[in-house]
Amino acid sequence: MRRAALASCLIAVLVSLVACSRSPGEGAETTAVNPPALVEEALSSDDQVADQQAPVDGAADDGIADEPDPTIAGLAGSWSLWEDTEGGTVCPIELKETPVLGGHAREVDQACVEQLDLAGDMHAWFVDERDRSLVIVDATRQAIVRLPRSGGTEFYLPREAGRRYGLMLSPAR
Structure with missing residues (x-):
């Protein structure tokens, strides 16, 4: 979850930077739709990590054993x-x-x-x-x-x- 939040923040910052570096009206619509390749890579690796850690029954793992020792x-x-x-x-x-x-x-x-x-x-x-x-x-x-x-x-x-x-x-x- 932290990676997804960080990736979202990174996208917002990159979109803002790209928008500021262009003249008004130049390519603004493509920036919002097509994030830079590094951001896409971060998002896809975050999804892979989330898929690996997702519990089968949908419940979050709290790190405490379900059955007592x-x-x-x-x-x-x-x-x-x-x-x-x-x-x-x-x-x-x-x-x-x-x-x-x-x-x-x-x-x-x-x-x-x-x-x-x-x-x-x-x-x-x-x-x-x-x-x-x-x-x-x-x-x-x-x-x-x-x-x-x-x-x-x-x-x-x-x-x-x-x-x-x-x-x-x-x-x-």
Whole structure:
């Protein structure tokens, strides 16, 4: 669509330039009917691109998968994000299938999550296919926590130098 709009603008500019360069009454009728060859070429290549991208059913493609990814669908639901220590903070988190910038939507109690001392605000989540880790990102798509898969349905980040306790994500019970 952008190419068609640009081509239309280009035609209008070229027609105006040609009309200005001629004396009054000289060939004005042929200019409007016969655009220059470069413009015709731009229009025909734009039509070819549009034909290649046109969906079969006539609906525009929004770039979002029509069917949810089975991995995402299997993880969507209620979880607990908690510190692996006696009396540690436990935060409920709802992983959604809904696509958002950076992954998929989530619902959390922000006040609870702040007690976990993560490096940013949770915005989205996704599964890194390289190692099957569950990654939680901020609004700029920077990872704030990467939880390696631990067994079948749990994710566990062991204690690190900057973290007093391990961090576990497990299905809510």
